[in-house]
Amino acid sequence: xxxxxxxxxxxxxxxxxxxxxxxxxxxxxxxxxxxxxxxxxxxxxxxxxxxxxxxxxxxxxxxxxxxxxxxxxxxxxxxxxxxxxxxxxxxxxxxxxxxxxxxxxxxxxxxxxxxxxxxxxxxxxxxxxxxxxxxxxxxxxxxxxxxxxxxxxxxxxxxxxxxxxxxxxxxxxxxxxxxxxxxxx
Amino acid sequence: xxxxxxxxxxxxxxxxxxxxxxxxxxxxxxxxxxxxxxxxxxxxxxxxxxxxxxxxxxxxxxxxxxxxxxxxxxxxxxxxxxxxxxxxxxxxxxxxxxxxxxxxxxxxxxxxxxxxxxxxxxxxxxxxxxxxxxxxxxxxxxxxxxxxxxxxxxxxxxxxxxxxxxxxxxxxxxxxxxxxxxxxxxxxxxxxxxxxxxxxxxxxxxxxxxxxxxxxxxxxxxxxxxxxxxxxxxxxxxxxxxxxxxxxxxxxxxxxxxxxxxxxxxxxxxxxxxxxxxxxxxxxxxxxxxxxxxxxxxxxxxxxxxxxxxxxxxxxxxxxxxxxxxxxxxxxxxxxxxxxxxxxxxxxxxxxxxxxxxxxxxxxxxxxxxxxxxxxxxxxxxxxxxxxxxxxxxxxxxxxxxxxxxxxxxxxxxxxxxxxxxxxxxxxxxxxxxxxxxxxxxxxxxxxxxxxxxxxxxxxxxxxxxxx
Numbered sequence: 001x002x003x004x005x006x007x008x009x010x011x012x013x014x015x016x017x018x019x020x021x022x023x024x025x026x027x028x029x030x031x032x033x034x035x036x037x038x039x040x041x042x043x044x045x046x047x048x049x050x051x052x053x054x055x056x057x058x059x060x061x062x063x064x065x066x067x068x069x070x071x072x073x074x075x076x077x078x079x080x081x082x083x084x085x086x087x088x089x090x091x092x093x094x095x096x097x098x099x100x101x102x103x104x105x106x107x108x109x110x111x112x113x114x115x116x117x118x119x120x121x122x123x124x125x126x127x128x129x130x131x132x133x134x135x136x137x138x139x140x141x142x143x144x145x146x147x148x149x150x151x152x153x154x155x156x157x158x159x160x161x162x163x164x165x166x167x168x169x170x171x172x173x174x175x176x177x178x179x180x181x182x183x184x185x
Numbered sequence: 186x187x188x189x190x191x192x193x194x195x196x197x198x199x200x201x202x203x204x205x206x207x208x209x210x211x212x213x214x215x216x217x218x219x220x221x222x223x224x225x226x227x228x229x230x231x232x233x234x235x236x237x238x239x240x241x242x243x244x245x246x247x248x249x250x251x252x253x254x255x256x257x258x259x260x261x262x263x264x265x266x267x268x269x270x271x272x273x274x275x276x277x278x279x280x281x282x283x284x285x286x287x288x289x290x291x292x293x294x295x296x297x298x299x300x301x302x303x304x305x306x307x308x309x310x311x312x313x314x315x316x317x318x319x320x321x322x323x324x325x326x327x328x329x330x331x332x333x334x335x336x337x338x339x340x341x342x343x344x345x346x347x348x349x350x351x352x353x354x355x356x357x358x359x360x361x362x363x364x365x366x367x368x369x370x371x372x373x374x375x376x377x378x379x380x381x382x383x384x385x386x387x388x389x390x391x392x393x394x395x396x397x398x399x400x401x402x403x404x405x406x407x408x409x410x411x412x413x414x415x416x417x418x419x420x421x422x423x424x425x426x427x428x429x430x431x432x433x434x435x436x437x438x439x440x441x442x443x444x445x446x447x448x449x450x451x452x453x454x455x456x457x458x459x460x461x462x463x464x465x466x467x468x469x470x471x472x473x474x475x476x477x478x479x480x481x482x483x484x485x486x487x488x489x490x491x492x493x494x495x496x497x498x499x500x501x502x503x504x505x506x507x508x509x510x511x512x513x514x515x516x517x518x519x520x521x522x523x524x525x526x527x528x529x530x531x532x533x534x535x536x537x538x539x540x541x542x543x544x545x546x547x548x549x550x551x552x553x554x555x556x557x558x559x560x561x562x563x564x565x566x567x568x569x570x571x572x573x574x575x576x577x578x579x580x581x582x583x584x585x586x587x588x589x590x591x592x593x594x595x596x597x598x599x600x601x602x603x604x605x606x607x608x609x610x611x612x613x614x615x616x617x618x619x620x621x622x623x624x625x626x627x628x629x630x631x632x633x634x635x636x637x638x639x640x641x642x643x644x645x646x647x648x649x650x651x652x653x
Contacts, residue, residue: 122412148287153329162331169328172298179300 040096044080052103054112057182061175070176077136082174086131099127117182121171128167128174251276260315261290267309278424289329294321302410305393320387320395322409326417336502337415343525345406346384347414354592362593372398380404382440384416403439429470432477434461437487444607446513446614447623452487454620460484475500479546489543496546498539505530509537509557510564512613515605516572517564556619563616563624567609571632575604578643587646595652597642604635 042048046059062068062079069076084099085091106112134140141158143150153169156162167173175181251269254262268291269276279285295317297304303318310317327334337343349355359379364371376398384404388396395401405419419440420431430436434452441448452458460483469481475494482489491507494500501507508531510517520531537557544553579601582588589595592602612628615621645653 149289149293149329152287156332162335164327164331164335169331171324172300177298177300 040080043096043100044084045078049079052107052112054107054115057117057178057184058175061178061181065174065176067174068176077174081135082128082132084132085129086135087129118179121178124167124171125165128165130166133166251280253280257288257290258292261292263309264291264295275424282425282427284424284426292317294325295319302389303393318393320400320409321418322407322411322413323415323417324409324411324413327413330417333502334415336506337417339505339525340503341505341530342405343414344530345382346386346404346408347406347526348528349379349383358593362591376402384408405440427471428474432470432486432488432493434458434486434488441487444611446610447627448487448614448618451611451615451618451620451623454615454622455618457484457486457619461486485543485547490540495543498542505536507536507540507543509533509540510561510613510617512564512617513610515576515609516568517613560617563629564613566629567612567632571609571636572605575601575636575639578639582643582646585647585650587650587652589652597639597646600635600638600642604632604639608632608635 046055046062049055050059064070067077067082080096084095106115140150140154143154145151157164172178251265253265257265265276265279279291284290292315297316297318299314299316301316301318303320304316305318306313306316323334323337359375360366360371363374367373380399380402382404384407385399385402386408387399387402387410389410390396403416403419405416406414407416408414418426420436421427422430434449438449442450453462464483468483469477472478472481477489477493478495489495491504492501505520508520510533511520511529514528518529519533520529520536521533522529522531524530541550541553541557544556548556579588579597582597588598592598608628608631611623612625612632615623615625615628642653
């Protein structure tokens, strides 16, 4: 009986094991990928970021800018495409988590009204990532004399003879007339 | 109605100008005349703005008919089209520049963001989203010349204006003593003197235009409204910006001259200057950066030794990089600081090794080593036998209350100033750059006279216990 009963139980467990395996190795990873990807996408652009009200001038200035879709083709870079590193998924997620927690904390418990946003622009290299720029501007390194301004101006950058980042020179990129929007706020 | 008439008139004038330009087109560009008229007319005709310009000089140049349409944006063409008659000197310079070759036009350097503190619009831009400034800060040059800018930002030139901000005695000299505390005019000596070499913090009026008490100036250490420091056009003057000019000693001479640091006079007194003045007319001045080597020239200029990529050295815009001593200070010390605001900025040992590499391109190492031994001896003699002695007397007189409050009426303090600021620098810089007349007759000879006079005043005051 015991043996028989055990056999019976084993037989009963087989579909459970298959089901369990399906859930563990297929359904859960799929759902978790789905949730993560949806989550990341949903929290990568202005609709989400502007939930923090201190971000409003940045959204307005972004909308007015070439990078915010104000261009002939309507192509738009999302907040996260510039403000998160794109060199590895690990870096992306970790930085997203760190900055996300920091920003929510400051918005909720800090004093966002009295942050000197203008001053922060002087260290823009710390929160705008070249790896993000280069995800879209993939052809810049291949510039030839056909576009000599692109070639000459970016040569030291690609040769590595300078430490400048994209936003060191392109200091207003991404947010048109940001000073004006910040002072309106 | 009036506006429409004016616009029509302007369009008519432009079409006429373009046709005239085509008629005068050089045969060298046969495909251009067909392409030019529609392109230029299209560029201008839809622009609703009205050009209201008071012509002051007329067309003084050969470029009045210049129609240029190569790799330029519409707005870039517009600038050239007006300014070629308004300021032919500017366009004439530009057309000979490497910028023109690379299609870098007025707007590429003069355009600013709408929210820039310097943003302005002249009448043809009103209503557009293009903003410009007459000011071009070094941060603009750095967009293409990033390496050069980064080197400059680590050099002593960076400090040219910033170092005088905290010097109260200097402000007193210029405003109180030279400017006579005049309620309205006391800043004149600064505006016409100091500022033209050292620079200023450029201030803007309510229209975002630079104020006359800070601009125009040719100072190398300007602080611009965007916060960037420097002034590239000091050595590469507007609007040609040529490397040839910056390689000639005159580029440095507009500031490095005169009784207190006669560097151009020292150069002229040296054998290097002698050779330069004898036969530099046919030297090659426009070799690419880092390829300008002996053979292109027979003797070095300031730029050769202090900046050029000679031999195995790389070109640098850090003029401090190849220096050992600080030769302008009251007492010369070996450079040993990484703080860009420190008078001792630089690494003296490394600087000396680099400078020796420069010398060795033309001289044997024995010649080089012995030359620096001679020069170092002179600097040390000044330090130990002149400055230290005079400073000890000055400190003792100060302690005894035997110095006048106004240093510029006190014979001791005046001679003391001449000793380090004029004669002492001439002796040291003359010695280190091979200028015997400046090392000796304008240097050590004057120094011993200064020292004897100081000694006499010191003895008199110490014995009598009062200022004569």
